[in-house]
Amino acid sequence: MRWRNTSLGSVLDDEVSPARDLTRFEELASTGTFLCTEQDHGNDAAALETVARYDRVREEFVLHTPHEGARKYMPNTSPVGGPKSAVVAARLTVGARDEGVFLFLVPLSDEQGMRPGVTVELLPDRVGSPVDHCVTGFEHVRLPRTALIQGEHGRLAPDGVLDSALGSVRKRYLHAIRRVGIGKLCMSASALGGSRTALAIAVRYARLRHVSGPTAGVRVPLAAHRSHQARLLTRTATAYAMTCLHRAVTEEWISHSPGDRARVERLVAVAKGWITWARDITTECRERCGARGLFPVNGLAEFTADADGAITAEGDNLAVWCKAGAEMIFGQEAAPAPRPATGHESLADPAFLRRALAAAERHWHLTARRDVHEGGRDPLARWNQASAAALALVETFAVARAADAFATAGARVTHPATRQVLDDLRALFLLERIIPLSGLLLAEGALTAEQVRAAPTALNDLTARLGPHLAALTEAFDVPEEHLASLPLLTARTVLRTGT
Template sequence: MTPRPAAALPSAVTDALTAVLFGPDFPREHAFWRRLTTTEPFRSRTSTTPDEQLARSYERLRLINRSLDSAARLACDVRALTAMHEWLGPVDPTLATVAGIHYNLFLGSLLDHDSEGRRDLSGLLHMDEIGTFLCTEVAHGNDAAEVETTATYDRARDGFVLRTPHAGAQKFMPNTSPVGGPKSGLVAARLVVGGTDHGVFLLLVPLTDGVDARPGVRVRRLPARMGSPVDHCLTSFDDCFVPRTALLAGPQGHVGHGGEFGSALPSRRRRLLVSIGRVTPGKLAMSACAVGSARVALAVAVRYAGNRTVAGPRGTGTVPVYAHRTHHGPLAEALATVFAMSLLHRRALDRWEASADGADRGTAERLVAVAKGWITWQARGVIVECRERCGAQGLLEHNGLAELVTGIEGTITAEGDNLAVHAKAAAEMLFSAPEQAVDGVRAPGDLQDPAHLRGLLVAVEALCFARARARMGAAPSGDALGRWNAGSGAALRGVEEHAARQAAEAFAEAVAALPEGPARERLAEVERLYLLRQVGRSTGELLAVGRVTAEQVRVWPDLYEKAVATVAAHAPALVESFALPDEFFAGRPIAGPAYADAYDDPDGPWHRAAPVRPAEEAAR
C-alpha cells in the first residue's frame, strides 16, 4: 500500500500532540530553551577544530548562565533541567554535557547538602568558576562505592588531605582542564577520620585557576573520544588540602569541630547513595537528551524523504523517496518509537517528582534507571535508522545527523552504563515483582483492542522473569555468580519488556486524556503501531503459552502493514508536533526543499552562457 501524505494537521491538533510529548505546561517548561536554540550564538554550525568547538560550548554555557533568572532555581528544578537537555542535546552535545555536570551534579549537589545556606555559593552561581564532578576512577566506574581516592582528616589543620594512592585511583573523565575558565569540583573520596574509613563522601575542591591546576592537583587530558569534544581528563591528588567545611555534610555524615565523625546512616553504601543522589536526576537528563536528539533526527529524515525524488515506475516520472514502503516504513516505526520514548520519559519524570516526599522513592528511582537505559538504546536505533535513510547526505557534518549518531553513545554510558543499570534493576525485580501465571487455555483476545495488546506485553514481561527464576533455581546451589549468570539473560530481557510495557501504559493514559477528535485518532494510530510492533517480537512465545492463536500469528503481518501505512500517511504532519522552529533547520541543508543549492558552485560552467559553435555562427 502506498500512503498518500495527509494534509498538514490543524494547529489545534498539533498543539494537543505537542502537549502529549512535552507535558501540559510547554510554555513554562520549554519555551525559554526552544527560543534560546534559535538565537544566533546557538545556530552556528560552522565546521571548526575540536578545541574551537569545545571553547564555543563553554562560551555558550556562560551565556546561558547570564540569561537565567536564577542558576539555583534551575539546579533545583528537575523539570527545568530535563527541558534544558531536551533542547540542548541535539544542538550542542558538548554543551549539554558540561551544562548537566555544572547545574545538576555540581550545583545541585551543593544545594541539596546546604539547605541552611551556610556555604557562600554566590561566586559559583554567577559562574566565576565552572563546576565539575569527580566520582569514577580508572579502576572503578559503576562500582562507585569502591573508589580509592582518600580524604584523611588532619586534626592539626582542621581539614582533609586528598591523595590518589595509585594509577587506578585517578579520577577518570571529569572535564577538569583549564579550558572554559577556572573550575572547582566535587570529589568522591573515602573519608578517613582517626584511622577509620567511613565510606565515600563528596568534598568541594578548587581544581584550576583557568590556566594551571591548583597546588596538589594534577590534570592530564585524555585522548580524544568519539563524538562531540569534551575536555575529559585524568585527575589525581598529591596531598591536596581542603578545609573541613569542604565536606558535603548531611544525614550521611559530618565531622564536628573537635574532629569527631557522626552519621545518621549506619550503612556506608547508604551514605554514598545519599551523597551522590544527583545521579538519578542525571539519568532523567540523559533520557531527555536522547528524546530530543531522536526527534531532531526523525524530523530531518522525514523532511528529506519528502524532498528527495527518485525515478518512479515506468512512465510515471519521479516520486519522493518517501513514497516507497522500504523508506517510509522504517520512519513510521521510528515515529512510534519516538512517541513511546517521549511518553516514558514524562512518566518517569512524573513518578520521580511525585515520590519526593519519600513515598515509593525506590520504585520511582528504578523506573528512572530502567527508562534511561531503554530510551537511550531506542534513540540509538532511531538515529542510526534516520541517518541511513538520508544516505550519504546523512554522513556530512553540516546536516547534523553524524553528530547525533556519535553523541548518543556518550548518553548511553553517562550516569551509569545501561547494561549495568539494567542488571541492577533486573536483580531487584526478580525478587520483588509478583509471579504471574501466563499460560493456560483462555479465549483469544481481539488484536484490534489496545488493552488486549498491553495485556500481552504484561504476559511477555512475566514470561521473561519466570524463565529467569526457573533457570536460577535449576543452577547448582552455593555458586551465587553461577546462579545469576544462568538467569541474567532472561532477567535483562524482562527489564526491557518492563520498560516497553511502561511506555505502552503511558500511551494509553495519553490517548484517554485527549478528547474525541483528530488528535486522539492520530495518537491512537501511533499507539497501535507501537503495540503491534512490540508484541509482534514475541508472538512465538505467546503462541507457546496459549496467549495468541495460530490464526492471529498468521494475520499479524497484515495488521502490522496496515498500521505502518496509516502512520506513514500522517508522519510528515505528525513531526510538526515536535515543535522544532524553522530556525532550527536553517543550518541543516537536507531539512529544506532546496538542499541541493548548498552544493552549488558559483563558478560552475552551468552559470556561464554556452559558447557559440562555429556552425551556429555561420548559420547566423
Template sequence: MTATIDSTATQSTAELLQGVLFGGDFRQEHGHWRRLISTEPFRRQADRTPDERLCLAYERLRFLNITLDCAARTAADPRALAALHEWIGPVDPALTTVAGIHYNLFLGSLLDHDGDSRRDLSEFLQLRRIGTFLCTEVAHGNDAVAVETTATYDRARDGFVLHTPHCGAQKFMPNTSPAGGPKTGLVAARLLVDGADHGVFLFLVPLTDEARPLPGVRVRRLPPRLGSPVDHCLTAFDQVFVPREALLGGEHGRVGEDGEFSSALSNHRRRFLTSIGRVTVGRISMSACAVGAARATLAVAVRYGGHRYISGTGATQRVPVIAHRSHHGPLAEAMATVFGMSLLHRRALDRWEAQAGTAPGAGRFDAERLVAVAKGWITWRARAVIVECRERCGAQALLENNGMTELIAGVEGVITAEGDNLAIHAKAAAEMLFAAPPSAEDIAPDAVPGGLSDPRYLGRLHTYVEDIWFARARARMSDAPHGDPMGRWNAASGPALRGVEAHAHRQAAEAYAAAVAGLPEGRARARLAELERLFALRWVDRNSGDLLAAGHLTAAQVNALPDAVERLIAEVAGHLPMLIESFALPEEVLADWPIAGAGYVHAYDDPETARQTATVAAGEQ
C-alpha cells in the same frame, strides 16, 4: 446561559499531539529552552576545530546562564533540568554535557547538601567558576562505591587531605581542564578519620585557575573522544588540603567541630548513594537528551525523504523517496518508538518528582528504578532511531554539517553516562527477579482473547511477556547449583534482562494508553491511537512465539500480525509530516541542517558559479 467553548476545538492536531509529547504546560516548562536555541548564539558555526567548538560550548554556557531568572532554581528543579537537556541536546551535545554537570551534578549536589555550611554559591551561580563532578576513576566506574581517592581528616588543620594513591585511582571524568575558565569540582573520595574508613563522600575542591591546575592538582587531557569535543581528563591529587567545610555532609555523615564523625546511616553504600543522589536526576536528563536527539534526526529524515526525488515507474516520473514502503516503513516505526520514548520519559519524570521529597521507601525505590529502566531503554531506542534515520538519508547524513553524525556519537555517551545501561538494567533485573512472582490468576490467559485492534488486550500481552521472561529467569536460577551465587545469577541474568526490557515496553504502552484516553475524540486521538497500536504490535510480533506457546495468542492471530502491522505503517506514514510538526522544532534550528530544507542541493555549491548567481538574481526580481 453562557456558552462554553472547548479549547481543544481551536487546537490543531499537531498542537494536541505536542501536548502529549511535552505535557500540559508547554510554554512554562519548555518555552524558554525552545526560544533559546532559536537565537543567534546557537546557530551552527562551520569550519571550527574541536578546541574552538569546545570554547564555543563554554561561551554558550555563559549566555545560557545569563538568560536564567535564577540558576539555583533551575538546578533545584528536575523538570527544568530535563527540559534543558531535551532542547539543548540536539543542538550542542558538548554544551549539554558541561551544562548538565554544572547545574545538576555540581550545583544540585551543593544545594541538596547545604544544611551544614550555608556556602556562598555566588561564584558558581554567576559562572565565575564552572562546576564539575569527579566520581569515576580509571579502575572504578559502575562500582564507584569502591573508589580509592582518599580524603584524610587532619585534626591539626581541621580539614581534609585529598590524595590519589595510584594510577588506577585517577579521576576519569570530563571538563576538569582550564578550558572555559576556572573550575571547581565535587570529588568523590573515601573519608578516613583516625584511620577509620567511613565510606565515600563528596568534597568541594578548587581545581584550576584561568590557565592551569592549582598546586597539588594534576590534570591531563585524554585522547580525543568520539563525538562532542568535551575536555575529558585524568585528574589526580597530591596531598591537596581543603577545609572541613569542603565535606558535603548531612544526616548521611558529617565531621563535627570536635573532629568526630557521625552518621544516621550505618551502611557505607547507602552513605555513598545519598552523596551522589543527583545521579537519578542525571538519568532523567540523559533520557530527555536522547528523546530530543531522536526527535531531531527523525524530523530531518522525514523532511529529507519528502524533497529527495528519485526516478519513478515511468520514464519521466519523479517521486519523493519517502513514497516507497522500504523508506517510509522504518520511519513510521521510528515515529511510534519516539512517541513511546517521550511518553515513558514523562512518566518516569512525573513519578520521580512525586516521590523525590519523600522518605526512602517502596514508592521512592520504585520511582528510582523506573527512572533507571527508562534511561536504559530510551537511550538504546534513541541509538536505533538515530542510526536508522541516518541511513535513510544516505551519504549526505554522514557530513557533519547535517547534524546527524554528532548525534550518533552523542547518544553513545548518553548510554554510558550516569551508569552504563547494562549495569543499571542488571541492578533492576536483580531487584525485580527477587520480588514476589505474580500469582497464577494474574498470569492466566484471557478466557476470550481480544482482537489485535483492542489496545486493552495488547496491554495485557505486554504484561504476559514480562511475566514469561521473569518466570524463565526464576526457573533458570532455581535449576543452577546452590552455593554458587555468581553461577546462579549468570544462569538467570539473560532472561531477567529481557524481563526488564519487557517491563520498559509495558510502562511505555501504559503511558500510551493514558495519553490516548486523555485526548478528545478527533484526528489527534486517532493519530495517537495508530501509533500506540503500531508500537504494541511490533512488540507482540517480536514475542509472538512465547505468547503462542503460553496460550495468550492463537495461531490465527499470529498469522494476522504481519498484515495488521502493514496496515498501521501505511496509516502512520501518511501523516509523518504532520507528526513531526508536533515536535515543535524551531525552523532556525532545522535551517542549520541543510538536508532538512528543500534547497539542500545548493548547500554545497560554489556561490560564485553562474548558475548560483542566476538563481539569486531570479529570486531578487
C-alpha cells in the same frame, strides 16, 4: 546543564554546613564538574580508592590519589574554559576508621592555571561532541573542613566523630551520589531530544527529496515508497512511547515519597537504559538521508555518537539494568496472568496487544525466579544462571511501562480523529514488539496461531493507515523551524539539484 545537577546540585543539597558563597558559579565565572568514576572503578564506584583523610589537629582534609588506578576518569577538568571546581567522591577516613564515600567541594583551577597538587592529563578526543576530557589526580591536597558536603548520611564534628542517620557505608555512598538519579533523567532527555530531532529532519527530507518513479520521466518523493516511510514511521512510534515514558517517570521522580525512592530510582534506571539504547532511531534517520546524512552540517551525523555517551554516563546501561533486574526478581510482584486469546481480538487493538505483552513480562519474571533457584549456592553462579531472563524481564517491563504512559497521554486527547491516530500509533509500537515474541506468546496462550500468521499483515495495514500522518506526527515534536531551515539538506532547491 549536567554539571549544574551533579556538581552544583550536590552542593545546594547540603543543608547542614554553613552557607557557601556560590556567586562565581551563578555568574559562570567558574564552572563545576563531578568526579566519581576512577580508572579502576567505573560501575563499582562504591569501591573507589581516592582518600580524604581528616586531620583533627588542623581540622582539614587531605585529598590524595594513592595510585594511577585511583585517578578520576574522563570529566572535563583542564584549565580550558576558565576556572573550575569539582565535587569529588572520596573515601573519608578518620584515623583508622573508613567512614565510606563522601563528596567534597574542591577547587581545581583558577585564572593562573591548575591549583597546587591537582594534576590533569588530557585524554584523546572522542567521537560525538567532545570536551576537554581528562584523567585527574590529587597529591595531598589540603581542604578546609567546610569542603565536606554533609547531610543525613553524615555530619562530621571537629573532633572527627561522624554522626550518621544511615547505618551502612553503602547507604551513605548511595545517599551522597543521589543526584546521579536526576542525571539519568538528563541523559535520557538528551538522547530523546536527539531522536526526535533526527526524525523531524529525516521525515522532512523524505518529502523534499524526489527520485525516479515507476513511470518514465515521473519523479516521486521518497516518502511515497512504503519501504522508506515504514522505517521512519515505526521509529516515530517508538519516539512517542519514549517521550511519554520519560515524562511519566520524571513526574514520578518529582512527586515520590521517601519510602518509594528505591522503586522510583529503579524506574529511572530502566527508562534511561531503554531510551538511550534506542540509538537505532538516529542511525536509521541518518541512513534514510543517504550520503548527505554523513555530513555534520546536515544535523544528523553526530546524534548516534552522542547517544553512545549517554549510554555510558551516569551508570553504564547494562550494569544498571542488571541491578534493576536483580532487584525485580523477588522485590516486585510478577505481572498477573492475562486471559487467553480467543482469536477474535484485533491485532490493531492496543489494549489487546498490551495484555499479550504482559504474558511475556510474566514469563520472564517467573523464569528468572526459577533460574536463580537452579543456579546453586554460589551467588555469582546464581546470577549468571538468571541474568538472561532478568534482562529480558527489564526490557519487557520498560516497553510495557512506555505503552502504559503512551495510553495515559492519549486518553487526554479529546479530538476523536487525533486520538484514533495516536491509538493506531500505539498499536504499531506494540505490534512491532509483539511479533518477535510471537512464538513465546503462542506457547503462553496470549496469541492464537492465526493471530501469529496475521501479525505481519496487520503491521503493514497499520503502516498504510498511518503513513499520511507521518509528517504531522513529527512536526508535533516542535523542533525549532530556525534549526531545520539552517540545514542544507532541507533546502528544497539543494535537494532537487543534487543526486544524493
